[in-house]
Amino acid sequence: MIKLVLFDLDGTLLKSTEIIMDAFVITFEKYFKEVELDQKTLTSFLGHTLFETFGLYIKEDQDMDELVDFYRKTSEKLMQDATAYPNAKALMEKLQSKNIMIGVVTSKMNHVAREHLTLIGLNDYVTHLVGYEDVVNHKPHKEPIEKGLSLYGVRPEEAVYVGDHENDMVAAKSAGVISCAVSYSHRLKEMLAVMPDYVVDDLLQIEDIV
Numbered sequence: 001m002i003k004l005v006l007f008d009l010d011g012t013l014l015k016s017t018e019i020i021m022d023a024f025v026i027t028f029e030k031y032f033k034e035v036e037l038d039q040k041t042l043t044s045f046l047g048h049t050l051f052e053t054f055g056l057y058i059k060e061d062q063d064m065d066e067l068v069d070f071y072r073k074t075s076e077k078l079m080q081d082a083t084a085y086p087n088a089k090a091l092m093e094k095l096q097s098k099n100i101m102i103g104v105v106t107s108k109m110n111h112v113a114r115e116h117l118t119l120i121g122l123n124d125y126v127t128h129l130v131g132y133e134d135v136v137n138h139k140p141h142k143e144p145i146e147k148g149l150s151l152y153g154v155r156p157e158e159a160v161y162v163g164d165h166e167n168d169m170v171a172a173k174s175a176g177v178i179s180c181a182v183s184y185s186h187r188l189k190e191m192l193a194v195m196p197d198y199v200v201d202d203l204l205q206i207e208d209i210v
Contacts, residue, residue, distance in 0.1 A: 002210040004159040005095055006148045006177070009106040009113055011046065011164035013203075014120060016082050017186055020046065023075035024053075031067055032057050043186045047165030049107050049138055072112075084120035085184070087204040092125040094207050101152050105130045105144045105161065128152065140167040142174035149175070160209060162200075166190040180209060 011017045021042045028035055035057060045053045050068045058064055095102055102125050106113045110131030117123035128151040130144050137143040145161055152159075156176030163169065164185035172179035173194070181188070181196040182203070192199070198209055 002100060002158060002160055002178075004101045004103060004149070004152050004154045005206065005210060006103045006105050006145060006159060006161045008161075008163035008165070008168050009104055009108060009116065011185060012162055012168075012182055013084060013088050013104070013122060014082055014116055015085050016079060016116070017046065017164075019078045019082060020075065023071055023078055026074050027067065027071045028057075030070065031062065046187060047107070047139065047167040049132065052138075076112075079116060079119070082116065082119060084122060085182075085203060087202055089121060089125075091203045091206055092122060094204070095210065096125065098210065100210055101154070102126055103128045103130070103148050103152060105139075105148045107132055107138055107144075110134060139165075140170035140174070142171050145171050145175035145177060149177070160198075160206070162203075162206060164191075166194050169194040169196045172196075178209070180206065 007013050010020060024042060024045055025037060028037055050071055054064060054067045092102060104126050108131055110129055110133060113129055113131050114123060117126055130147045135143045135147055149159060159177040160180055161172035161177050162180045164182050165187050169179045169181060169191050179196040180198040181191040183199055183201045200206055
């Protein structure tokens with residue numbers, strides 16, 4: 001029996017993928033003008049920490065903290081217009097009615113993720129959130145999901161993890177939870193290659209899994 005559904009945030013609950021890529025474009029125009037960003041490169045940035053992404057391009061005379069700070073401030077300005085994906089709130093209400101617990105496991109800073117959940121009206125449904133600073137190893141490592149399980153006292157076979165990136169699926173499988181991919185992802189092909197347990201076109205379809 002499923003007792004817990006864990007969600008990734010960006011690109012899964014929060015309609016922010018385009019915003020994230022726009023913020024990368026603005027940041028690269030300022031700090032890495034020589035780099036040409038095509039759609040394939042931009043989507044490859046999704047699902048990774050900022051330090052991992054900028055670490056691929058940073059020069060010796062550049063400051064990583066400055067880069068990350070600029071990106072975050074740029075992203076935050078753009079994020080004020082973000083919305084939830086269709087039926088996200090309806091799903092949360094359905095899960096609550098079934099006494100199924102709800103959590104979020106994201107690579108975002110914990111407080112930023114909470115702010116964004118509040119922005120789209122979902123924060124009150126999420127009891128626990130595992131953010132960037134809450135773990136040592138980030139997805140695709142299983143640690144973030146295992147941390148989420150421990151916060152709820154739930155066994156892996158009693159949980160589902162829903163995400164939009166292959167790193168989400170790899171982490172879910174490594175942690176032994178049921179993996180569920182959303183088909184509206186920019187990384188659908190890559191996710192399908194990992195063979196998730198379920199693929200949904202609409203968040204409400206998750207009700208059928210639990």
